[in-house]
Amino acid sequence: MSTANSQQKNRHGDGDDDRSDAPQIDFHHPFTPYDVQLDFMRAAYGVLEAGNGQVGILESPTGTGKSLSLICSALTWLRNHKRGQYEASFEATAQGMQGEPDWMIDTALHRKREELARRWEEREAQMEKLRARERALEEKGRGGKRQRFDGEYDGLGRGKGKKEVDEEAEFLIDDWEDGGDGLADDDPLSQLSKETRELLAKAGLGGAKKIEEEEAEVEDEIKIFYTSRTHSQLTQFIAELRRPAFPPSLPSELLSSKPGQEDAPTKETVKQLPLSSRQKLCINPSVSRLSSLSAINDRCTELQQSKSKNKCTFMPNPDNLKQTHLFRDTVMATVPDIEDMHRIGAKLQVCPYYASRAAIPGAEVITLPYPLLLQRSAREALGIKLEGNVVIIDEAHNIMDAVANVYAAEIRLTELRRARQMLGVYVKRFGKKLKGENRVMVAQVGKVIESLSEWLSGILPAKGNQGIADPNELLKARGADQINLYRLIKYIQESKLAYKVESYASHVEEQESSASNGKPPSSSPVLHTLVSFLTALTNFSNEGRIFFEKLPGTSPDIKLSYLLLSPTHAFSSIATSARAVILAGGTMSPFDDYKEHLFPTLTPDNITTLSCGHVIPPSNLCVWTLASTKLIPPGRALPAALAKAPDAFEFSFQRRNDRTMVRDLGVAILNICSVVPDGVVVFFPSYGYLDEVVSIWQTAEPAASNNAKSIWDRLAAKKTVFRETKGGSSDDILQSYTQALLSPEDTAPSPAGAKRTQTGALLLSVVGGKMSEGINFSDRLGRCVIIVGLPYPNITSPEWKARIEYIESSTLARLLPDSSDTATAPHDKEAMSREQALATAKQAARDFYENACMRAVNQSIGRAIRHQNDYAAIVLVDRRFATDRISGKLPGWIRGGMVPESAGKGLPGLMGALSGFFRGKRGG
Known part of the structure; x- marks a missing residue:
């Protein structure tokens, strides 16, 4: 992340240079911009203004104020675009009243303008009150960190003594019936409990309805989705977002139309919302204390069940609707970061993870880490719609690796053996109480674990330390290849089997260690790891490969890894949905890979590239x-x-x-x-x-x-x-x-006591x-x-061999779509065409490797x-x-x-x- 140089002078003019061909746009930069910053902002503005699926690949060296340039160009465009939409709506009203007397048209437009101005002024006045309240609390030192407690917690976050475990109620799987074919449900919130969806629906936060059918109490405006690699980079971006001031989204004549209000506000605070996982936002100590994200997710949904004794009361519901809306308004007023979101939620006693959904419609900028944007399922669960909105990916030099990492999965033989042991302990205790589908599905989980274990055990003594695994061979043992993996994954997720089995195994081990005065063993979420790997197995076979690797150490072990070979399909839902996509970074060169593997269907006219110079003089x-x-x-x-x-x-x-x-x-x-x-x-x-x-x-x-x-x-x-x-x-x-x-005085002396x-x-x-x-x-x-x-x-590694082979084969298939094999064609003209295609495919692979x-x-x-x-x-x-x-x-x-x-x-x-x-x- 980069910021403008601290020695830049405060801005007094409009920041435009005097070049006659440069568009005269005031980007509201808080300093006097460098020429390279103006070039960058103009390029980004042009991509956003063109819309229609435009893509910008923009490189600006670290130290040239890239983040601030992104903010100023994107927010300037957004406010200008909003004003244009308001003006277009007035024109549409006038057009719709053609034939009516002029005084009626003028009256209707006047009322519409007054209503828009009134709503904006009331909203901004409320925002200012909330900002003043937050500043007062900060001055009193009331903003705090997460509170921790060493004992047990109930669902309200209150400490209590050592609890008696009701094994049947806490660990037993609920009766499960599959209402579909095992494929992903159309409802993005379908994996939540029924009670949770009902509460969210009552609170106006979605629920069982599809996202596009949700009622919009707050007007859903065009948004900028900004993503970066880490939370620290997002926090730095939010700090930069607080620097500039932007004019209101309403046309200026609407804000000073009333007598005596010529001094109406000329600035409007950016409405920014940071989204994150439960791991970062959960305020229920009995959940947030868990070690893994998967366990946190399962425990969260567990505490939302109607029969849960420790039901989480932080969930938005009709009883805390006022706090939920106050949370939304406070977030919109204060440009918060993730820590602020957690603090505000804790202060209002409402869950920031779920309550943040209420703020999405009114947000202008939504910041989120890579995984929440790159995974379609994560976007749908959060209620994120990219259609018609803008996506900005910062630090985008590693975006292709980030896509691959989001879809990557691995599992080890030792983890499979551990999973089988835990499942055995669970079945021994609860096997007789499992009925119907539960009995069948738990047995299928066992078969899958045993089949994977047998395959890995067979490979372990074989020659070679690494190689490619045939996915069709992994599940041949125990009849596991006849199991519907989609349905099995859905069962594990909806029944919370992984959480219940691991929780019970951990409970048993704690009791055993207490009886022997030993140290309780550390529990790893091996069943959650299994689910991630099984999910990878359901991806398109031509887009990924599965590798095995023998691990060094005294105890022999071997792991299976899934690698996504091409980010094209995984990224296509973003590229085809958004109004515009900007990839920005300090070192984006070379650009070709982004064009070929992220946007292969776009023409050169749809892609803007820019490599900025540095702000340093050549002599430096x-x-x-x-x-x-x-x-x-x-x-x-x-x-x-x-x-x-x-x-x-x-x-x-x-x-x-x-x-x-x-x-x-x-x-x-x-x-x-x-x-x-x-x-x-x-x-x-x-x-x-x-x-x-x-x-x-x-x-x-x-x-x-x-x-x-x-x-x-x-x-x-x-x-x-x-x-x-x-x-x-x-x-x-x-x-x-x-x-x-x-x-220097603190460094160690030179060797052998020599003079430094x-x-x-x-x-x-x-x-x-x-x-x-x-x-x-x-x-x-x-x-x-x-x-x-x-x-x-x-x-020579299996991973890179697979990548090279994939690029060659996919390039060849694109160049010769009617080709069924790589044999030489019978006619010289066709043979030359195939020869050229093969050479092009090999060159494409070499370029990817070199890039x-x-x-x-x-x-x-x-x-x-x-x-x-x-x-x-x-x-x-x-x-x-x-x-x-x-x-x-x-x-x-x-x-x-x-x-x-x-x-x-x-x-x-x-x-x-x-x-x-x-x-x-x-x-x-």
């Missing part, structure tokens, strides 16, 4: 390709000459273990550290390769080198060295690295690791970023420059960075800062460039 950036240690004679074609040069840096799989090249890399970094002040961050392709490089550097130098010290020791003498490790804490390393740069000569710190990290995304290496923390090699994914690598590189590069006055050098160590194919996939601002012909100037040229660059920054 030095980008260098270090392709060789030596100078390449002028006049030679660089890529070809470098490919043949024996001393060229090429960290490909074939050459990366060349010890001489690794030593040359160490010498190059040693030289860089001698001229770069403060912090130097080096990114390697993988943790494994970083370990190999460090091992070579720590080895004593050959006698011929005239250096008694190893490269590692010489680096440590220049700068304090830190190293990221796989599985290690990135926070601890970053804190130590920062302390070494900002508080370090100036700054060196951090060895990994592309795609914890330091390569979301970490801010601004100012002294990152004066130089070095990228070593190209971090291509492991193409995945370059997105990771671009993310790592983006860690350095973070604001207008920042400066840094970026060194790309590999001859392949000098090729047009690779350099063309770098962000525009990086290509713009590239020193011409740097790849041929070797290490001496780099040292001269760095010396001059940093000498200029020191002013001498």
Whole structure:
């Protein structure tokens, strides 16, 4: 997430530049925007204004105020669009009264305008009262955190003593009848209990009716759905949303039409609603204390049943309708974040998760994390409609991975054995009380578990540590392949079988541990994991693959993983429903993958792309390709000459273990550290390769080198060295690295008591690791970023083999839709067509593979420059960075800062460039 530079001056004008071809739009930016911000806002505004399924793929480097630019462009468009709709409604009224006397038309329009103005003014006055109330409470320090209690809780959140467990009432499955065919119900709230749906209906919050049939007490206005990867990023966005002020959504003449009201409000607070899961919003301590989201969801619905002794009273119902509506109005008035939602709900004693539904119709901006937007079932459960609305996806460089992660699932053999054990304990206690469908369905769950267990047990001793599993083979044992998985999944979800079985097993284990004075075992939601995996098995077989992987350790284990190979189908419901979709990020390059795999059916006219420059002056950036240690004679074609040069840096799989090249890399970094002040961050392709490089550097130098010290020791003498490790804490390393740069007196002494000569710190990290995304290496923390090699994914892994095969086959099917096989056609013309199609398909797969690598590189590069006055050098160590194919996939601002012909100037040229660059920054 990025914000505008803090040194920008407060805005006094309209922020437009004087270019005659630029649309004169006041974006209400709280500062004087940079030119790149104006370009970004105009592009985003244009996408939203065009509508009709338009897509914008917009790249703005971190530090250029991307989030604020998104807010200003989107909210300016939204308010302008609303005013346009009001004016259109007046015109429609006048058109509908054609033929009537003018005085009647004028009277009708006057009344309509007065009514709109009155309703707006009353609403804004109420909002202001609520805002004042919230400010008063904050000043008194009444805003608090979640209250915790170590004992048991009842459904009201009150503490009580140790409860007596009524096993039959608490753990026994209710009678179940399947009213459908096992497919997803048309009612998105069908998985809620009957009582809950009735309460929601009475409270005007939906219920059993379909979303499109719900009564709208508040006018359902056009909305902006903003999503990002994490809750912390959403919280930062909401903080930015509070900065600008936007004009009212009503035409200005309606607000000052009454005598004496010329000073009517000229601003209107943005009505923003953050949506989240029960895990973040639940205020019932007996539910929120549970460890897993699945258990929380099941326990929540359990407490809504009519027979529940501890029925949750926080649920919106006719008795607390006033609090529910007050919750809605308070949320709309205050631009809250998730913590505010929880606090307001707790204060009003109404569930924020369910009560937030009442605020959806009147919201202008709805923020939500990736999973709640990307899953159709999650959108429907929350009452989210994308039709006619706007979707903005921030930090969208990882959107394809995010789609795959939402639909991913895995399960281990040990978890299946644990699930079978828990189910056995449950059936032993309650088996005789299970009747009808319950008995049949529980038996089917057991068969599925046993079939998966038998397949994995058979694979465990076989050769090979990983591979692709045939989904048709997984459920062959015990007749499990005859089971309707859709119906079984529906049964587990509606009966809450997973929650009841796991709760009872945990209860039994607690009793046993208490009797033996032992420590109670930790309970993992293995049956919920099973449901997720079974759901993945029901996806289209051509869109995903199932893999097995044997896990290292003293106790042999093996896991099954489902991987979604293509995000196209999963994302299509968003792309085809929304008025417009904007993908925004600091490093979106290269763009082709988003077009091909998220929006394959859109024409170029429907997609707008923009790669903004940076806000820093050109003199604050030095980008260098270090392709060789030596100078390449002028006049030679660089890529070809470098490919043949024996001393060229090429960290490909074939050459990366060349010890001489690794030593040359160490010498190059040693030289860089001698001229770069403060912090130097080096990114390697993988943790494994970083370990190999460090091992070579720590080895004593050959006698011929005239250096008694190893490269590692010489680096440590220049700068304090830190190293990221796989599985290690990135926070601890970053804190130590920062302390070494900002508080040199606190760093450890040099080895062997030598005199300290370090100036700054060196951090060895990994592309795609914890330091390569979301970490801010601004100012002294990152004066130089070095990228070593190209971090291509492991193409020999089963996952990447499957991805490559899928892209090739799907591309071929698109190019040759009438083709049934890949054999050569009988006629030369047809054979050439197929040959070209095969070549195109292979190139598409190669591009996807290469783009995945370059997105990771671009993310790592983006860690350095973070604001207008920042400066840094970026060194790309590999001859392949000098090729047009690779350099063309770098962000525009990086290509713009590239020193011409740097790849041929070797290490001496780099040292001269760095010396001059940093000498200029020191002013001498």
